[in-house]
Amino acid sequence: MKLTGYELADPHQLDATFAALADPTRRAILTRLAAGEATVRELAAPFSMSQPAISKHLKVLERAGLISRGRQAQRRPCRLRAEPLRVATDWLANYRDFWEESYQRLDQLLGEVQRQQAAEIERPGGNHE
Incomplete structure (x- = not known):
């Protein structure tokens, strides 16, 4: 998995990006x-806010690059x-990879449990309910 050793050239850039994306108005502006x-x-046209308010959002987006x-x-x-x-x-993507690997391990474990249960049922003298 890639999570360990993942380094950013500028970790503050990532912080600024996520802070800027935290607001729905700024996300709409980017869209x-x-x-x-x-x-x-x-x-400003689609929003019910003043141009100065939009300008403040733009400054946040600009500072975030x-x-x-x-x-x-x-x-x-x-x-x-x-x-950015x-x-x-x-x-x-590192976290997506983490979760995909976790789900794959879970699928393997569940498959093994199902195979063991099926083998116990088919064994002579097994538990037949």
Whole structure:
């Protein structure tokens, strides 16, 4: 299993990524940005909150490295930066592997118990109910 020895280049980056993803508004913003860049006004449109409130969410996402803001004349479009999400996905994959291995061991154990029970029932003089 890969859990032991798994090291992150910057463990604080993973903390910032998960902290940013903890809020449903920020997750929705990332989902929108996955479709392409957008301005603060465009990002604020589907939410019942002010642009300053959306801007606060964007600052959290930007500090976490999940978005970047460009400059195009008077516009500052936001863009998704997916690399921190890949790092988080890789980290989570270790735990997926852990659980898959645990379930495989459990399946093997249950299979062995079932084989033993079937053998006891088929044995002459076995417990026939």
